[in-house]
Amino acid sequence: MGISRSAAGTLFVGGALALTMAxxxxxxxxxxxxxxxxxxxxxxxxxxxxxxxxDRDFVVKVRAAGLWELPAGELALxxxxxxAVRTAGQHLVNGHxxxxxxxxxxxQQLNIALPNQASPQxxxxxxxxxxxxxxxxxxDLANILRVTHxxxxxxxxxIRANTENTLVRQLANQxxxxxxxxxxxxEATGLVNFNQVLFQETTPPKLPSDQLTPPPAQPGTAVQPxxxxxxxxxxxxxxxxxxxxxxxxKPAS
Numbered sequence: 001m002g003i004s005r006s007a008a009g010t011l012f013v014g015g016a017l018a019l020t021m022a023x024x025x026x027x028x029x030x031x032x033x034x035x036x037x038x039x040x041x042x043x044x045x046x047x048x049x050x051x052x053x054x055d056r057d058f059v060v061k062v063r064a065a066g067l068w069e070l071p072a073g074e075l076a077l078x079x080x081x082x083x084a085v086r087t088a089g090q091h092l093v094n095g096h097x098x099x100x101x102x103x104x105x106x107x108q109q110l111n112i113a114l115p116n117q118a119s120p121q122x123x124x125x126x127x128x129x130x131x132x133x134x135x136x137x138x139x140d141l142a143n144i145l146r147v148t149h150x151x152x153x154x155x156x157x158x159i160r161a162n163t164e165n166t167l168v169r170q171l172a173n174q175x176x177x178x179x180x181x182x183x184x185x186x187e188a189t190g191l192v193n194f195n196q197v198l199f200q201e202t203t204p205p206k207l208p209s210d211q212l213t214p215p216p217a218q219p220g221t222a223v224q225p226x227x228x229x230x231x232x233x234x235x236x237x238x239x240x241x242x243x244x245x246x247x248x249x250k251p252a253s
Contacts, residue, residue: 040162046110049165058159058168059112062103062175063223064214065152066096067118068126069145069182070226075129076141084189085138091185092145095178100226102174106167107223114223115214121207122214142191147200149183 039054069092076089107114117123125144132140156179160172186192217223 044110046165046167048109048167049163051110051165051168052163054159055163055165055168056110056112058155058163059103059107059110059171060114060214061152061155062099062171063107063114064118064122065148066100066103066226067115067214068122069148070096070100071126072129072141072145075126075137079129079132079137080141081134081138082189085141085191088141088145088182088185088189091182095182097226099174099178102171104223104225106171109167110165113216116217116221116224117215119214120211138189139191142186142189143193143197146183146186146192146197149179149186150197150201151204153179153183 039052039057041053042050043053043056044051073089073092073096076085076092080086080089104114106112118126125148128140128144129137153176156172156176160169160176163169163172
């Protein structure tokens with residue numbers, strides 16, 4: 001099955017950072033290798049509440065996920081051999097186009113640097129899907145993305161439970177809805193191998209940090225919006241949140 005040959009294990013790995021005058025510095029790693037003491041360290045105190053390393057890493061993780069999962073959704077729309085796989089692709093495109101808009105706005109308000117490219121591992125997932133044909137594509141899409149969504153789902157829950165930053169909490173709310181929708185629609189394809197997926201989620205391969213970290217954007221480079229297919233209409237328009245607000249989306253006008 002494609003998930004094993006794609007090494008679909010750890011999506012994100014996190015680590016140290018430093019606060020600069022320009023922005024909260026790009027992480028050297030993203031995710032599970034960060035210790036609890038590092039993750040909880042407060043690195044900034046914006047009006048929306050204390051911002052920790054874990055908060056900062058989460059905002060970057062949301063961006064990195066969209067950088068490869070939206071293209072994967074586009075591939076599903078064009079290569080999926082069943083209606084269920086193509087429907088999953090549409091959900092991936094819709095969800096990440098909208099979630100990325102929210103993420104970029106939150107990052108701008110919190111002065112967090114974001115990447116414009118996915119990590120080498122994530123780019124490898126997309127390469128696998130591009131090379132797949134027929135039913136192998138359907139299987140790899142369902143299983144690779146079910147693993148990665150399952151991994152980030154628990155991260156979202158932890159951030160939502162622990163963050164003291166209002167903007168990060170709101171982003172976690174939206175990410176939770178998006179990821180749960182994607183997990184559900186991927187499982188609806190009937191192609192998810194749950195035994196293998198659960199094994200991959202809990203025992204991810206140990207990869208070098210440079211394979212797990214999205215390359216930072218060059219200084220002065222604007223954060224590029226994710227571009228969905230022509231004719232795409234997002235289900236919601238993301239608006240800047242204010243501390244204490246309960247939502248960061250509103251119906252599209």
